[in-house]
Structures are given as C-alpha cells and as structure tokens.
Amino acid sequence: MLGYYLKLAWLSLARTPAITALMIGAIALGIGATTTTLTVYHRMSANPIPARSSVLHAVTIDSWSPDRPADDENPADPPPQLTYRDALAVAAGAPAARTVIMRKTAMTVDPGAGRAPFLIEARLATRDFFPMFAVPFAYGGGWDAAADRGGEPVVVLSRETNERLFGGENSVGRSVRIDGREFRVSGVLADWQPTPKFYDLNNGAYDTAEDAFLPFALGAALELQPAGNVNCWKPETLAGLRDLLGSECVWIQLWADLPTAADVERYQAWLDGYVAEQKRLGRFARPSNNRLYDVEAWLRHNEVVGQDSRMLLAVAFAFLAVCILNVVGLLLSRFLGSAGASAVRRALGASRGELFRQHLVEVGLVGAIAGLGGLVLGWAGLKAVEQLYSSYDRLTQLDLTMVLAAIGLAVLAGVLAGLYPAWRICRVQPAAYLKTQ
Amino acid sequence: MLDMQHISKVYRTELVETHALRDLNLTVAEGEFVAVTGPSGSGKTTFLNIAGLLESADGGHYRLDGVDVGSLGDDARARIRNQKIGFIFQGFNLIPDLDVFDNVDVPLRYRGFAARERRARIERALELVGLAARQRHLPSQLSGGQQQRVAIARAIAGEPRFLLADEPTGNLDSLMARQIMDLLGEINRSGTTIVLVTHDPELARRAHRNIHVMDGEVTDLKPFAPRPAGAPVAVA
C-alpha cells in the first residue's frame, strides 16, 4: 500500500503546488534554523576525548590574593591556571599515573631555501602530553625523559606544519630552524583537532591545536614568552620571563591522569597537604580550595556551551514549532478540502486506519522534501555563522549525524503537523459528503 | 440476502427532527432486481445508505447475508462495503485527481488484489461499460454519461454480490438511461442482487419487483403492477 499512498500523495501535492510549496517552505525554514543551531550546539557540547575523559583531570589550586577571589563572578572558584613554581612542585610530587604541565608560546620558523619565515603557535609541554591526550602520530613520536629534563631541541610538528615545511613527507630526524636554532623533528601528528580544545580552554575553547610541540623545559632555557593568558594579582616587578617564573602569576596548565576514584582521592589529599605546607611558608592566604575536574566537568565549569547557545537552540525549536503550527492549519484546510474524495474512499471500503495512513504518508513526503530544503538552508546558515564568527569555523561542519538528524526531524515535524488533520479526515462521515454532491 | 425489520432513522439538527425512515420493513432475496421509487425526500437515499452500511439505523434490525450488521464495528463494516457491496451514488462521486483507470482501481486497492488481477478486472469492467479507450482520461474530460459509466465500472469491478444504485440514470438522456438499465439487467443476470433507486416508473418496471417508499415507510406495490392513476408524486 505504501507505493499507492506515495502515488496519491504525489497527485495531491501536485494538485495545489502553491500550498504545497508554502508548507514545504515553512517546514524547511524551521528545519534550517534548527539544523544551524543544533550543529553548532552539537559540536560545542561534543566530548572531544570520550575514551579518556573520565580519567583525565584538570588540576586547580587557589593561589590567589588574600583580598579578593580570582573570579569576582564565581568567588568560590580557584583560578583556572597555576603558577610556574606550583606547577613544577605538584607535577614532581603529586601521585599520578601521568602528569603534564604546559603552556602556549609563539615562535618563528625559518623554512630556508629562500622561503619567508613564518610565525607559529607552539605548545611547550612535558612528554606525557601525547599519550595522555591520545594524540595520533603520522610519523615518529614524542620525546624521551632526558629531552624533557634537559630541554633538548626536539619538536613534534602538526600535520599542517609538516605539510608546509616538508610537503607532508616523513620528516622524522630532519632539522627545522626555529627562533634561530636547529630543532630535530621527533614526530609528525596525524590530523588532530580536539573540539572543544579541552586541554587549554582558558585560551580559546574553539581555537585550533598548536602548530608545533616542544619540551616544556625549553621555555625557561630559551626564555620563550607566553602567548596565552597570564593573570596576576600581586604587585611584583615583571621585567622578563625570569621574573614571571618566580611570580605569583598563573599561566601554566596542569593535567593529571587518575584512573580510579582512589587515585583521585590520593591526589586531592596530596594537593591539600601541599597547600597546607605552603600556608606555613606564608603563601596561599585564601582558604584551602583545590579542585580536580575530569574533562566533562572541566567543559561544564568553563561554560564551553554558553547559556546563549542554549537560548538560541530553544529559540530555533520554538521557531520550528511555529512553522509546524502553520502547517497544521494548511494541512487541515487542504485535507478537509478534499474530504469528498476521502468520503468516497470510505464508502468504497477504506478503513479509518487506511485513510489515516494515506494522509500521514502525504505529510511524511512533505516533511522529507522539506528536510532536504532545510538542509540546504541549514548549510547556508552555517556558512553565515562562519562568516560572522571566524573562531567558530570548526563548529560549522555539517556531519552525517546532523544530515540524518535534519531529515529525521523534518519528517517528524511533518508527521506531527499531520497527526491532527489526518485524524480529523479519517473520521469523515461518508454519507454526509456523498449526499451533498 | 437483505432483511430489514422496523428500521428507523431520525436526523436531528438543533432546530428540527426529521424522521427520514420510520418502521421500514423489506426483504430482498439473492439474485433479485428491486426498484425503489418514491417522491423526493421520502427516504430513498437514507434507506440505501443504511442498506450499504454507510450509515447505521437508529432502530430496528438489519441482517445482510445472514449477518446482523447492526453490531459490527467500523472496520468490519468497511470490509463488508469493500468486499460485498458495489455502490453507484446519486452524484457520480468520482475522485477528480484520479484518471478513469485509477478511479475504478480504488475499491480494488483496499481489497488487496495483486496488480495483475486489478488490471484485468479494471479492463473487463471498463470494456463492459464501453470506456476501454478512455482509461487515462480524467473525470473532467468526460461527459456526464461517461462519468456515470465509470462509476458503474467502479461498482462492478470487484464483482460484488450486492449492487446499490441511487438514481444511476438521473442525469442522463433517455437513450443513455436505457443503455444503463440494459447494463444493470445484464449484471443482474450474472447473479448480482441489485437494489435500484429511481424516480422513473418506466425504468422501475424493468426490475423484478417495485417498492414504493413514502414518508420513510414502504407502501408495497405488486411486481410489475402498473402505476395507479393519481398516485402521489414528488411532494417534498
């Protein structure tokens, strides 16, 4: 019967092309709006590292001023980053399966062979960065413990940087000139763009991953300036990087790999002990407030999915609901307009169920066509968002899930709009219509 | 075949109550060809609608083919309409979007026949009413008489045991009317029980038996009896 119903639906839709276009347009608009916002929302709220998100923990301790909280709006929260000396002390002492301390910097690459030098964003990190965050390598790997300790001149290149410098070849073992020094390539990443960029939310939740990765110790040795946020509360002289290293400014990120609840507890106890000890030395004037966040908690805590995107999503769905209501009206008048034909079908032996299904197939078809239209509109909407907010470009890719969701949503919207009109029409009293003809 | 006892039907609107049928008694045997006459508004269409399970009676008993249909649910009634009954309505009631072929196809679709069987039946029925060449015409492209013949083809394509026709010749000239009557006679001879409503005594006389309805009651006429002079005509 489905084929028959589809044929009837097609005939019926073709009979009144203007109303059909109006209905398809209304649903498509609603779907377009929801697809746009849903895609952005979906990618914003995606878990960037599902397999490891419960074992990875962002570490925060409240080293802020005795006079005021780090964040006036959320006075209970410790600052999101650590001082250099606390980061070193915690990484060295606290009991974790693995720990990474890291920060962001900017460097200049000289590609040689007469090509112009260019600026890159680099991440200075300890070697566990790669295994902890499950970073995929195309060639080679990270560096060894000795390189970590001594700050050896090794570098891991992103796929794009390797493309730019070596045309995408396996460049492991080759040398790159950065900031006037030779660095040996130890590895090249495969595509890696965690979205949101959970490991450094403080410096742009939707930023792209860095162009190169180097041992953390190099930062102090080469006096590499920070390229991320540096927040200070204490009046201190900060003439250069040396001063920053010894200051109370926070600018270092610290993550610990804590596989079990017992590990988390032990780590927390160590942190509390560390702060108590520092208090005795005259630091940490605020109440002891040390917190561990797993990845999802960290994303929530940093409000990666903002209140406004939630509002926008709600508005889009409300808009879709208004579109559906309009379509209910159109369908009702259209179905009742052809009630005579439905009465004839009933008289000739169609059951109520058969008539109901026939009309639902019709609205399902409207929904499916509108879904395709809505996808085109949604795609255009995403392009517009991309134009307006350049930092959102990694949030505006329509993936297969969203395509299927859009079409499914459109068919659902159509069927929802059609339920009441179809129910009304399948209850026509055939005799009443047949007499009046 | 059809057995109606004390059937009554009342239409209520906010203003008036119309007793369309009151205490109607009628039996029709298998294979009969019965003509029902009566003035306009006497309840002929109402009777036919109840006989064809399009409406239910407010009082009395109706057995069709030995089944007490008064107690059946909506789906069961739809199934009986589809399988046992052929309708020719007072208007043509063709579906305007569908061409001739697809109109005749409608009851067969709900019958669940395979495509080949449907095609064979539709072609046979259209052949019988002389419209085999017009399969792909829309109703709006046909004359009134042709539309009526499509309606007849639709009613007989499923080979119903029971054919109900409400003024099937009402809109046609007398020649065309006679052709349609010949066709119904032929269908009846092949075994189909027919109840025909008409206001034309000439045509009614061609049936086995005439029933006269007045004010919702049967005032019996003998088979093939000549119409009494001064009989009441059309008082609405």
Ligand SMILES: Nc1ncnc2c1ncn2[C@@H]1O[C@H](COP(=O)(O)OP(=O)(O)OP(=O)(O)O)[C@@H](O)[C@H]1O
């Ligand atoms: N749905 C309805 N609501 C109210 N009254 C109705 C309805 N259908 C029929 N009637 C009334 O019932 C009576 C019988 O109507 P019916 O259609 O059966 O007459 P009829 O004999 O078929 O007339 P005609 O020869 O003009 O077709 C009429 O008085 C009519 O006004």
Ligand SMILES: [Mg+2]
């Ligand atoms: Mg009538």
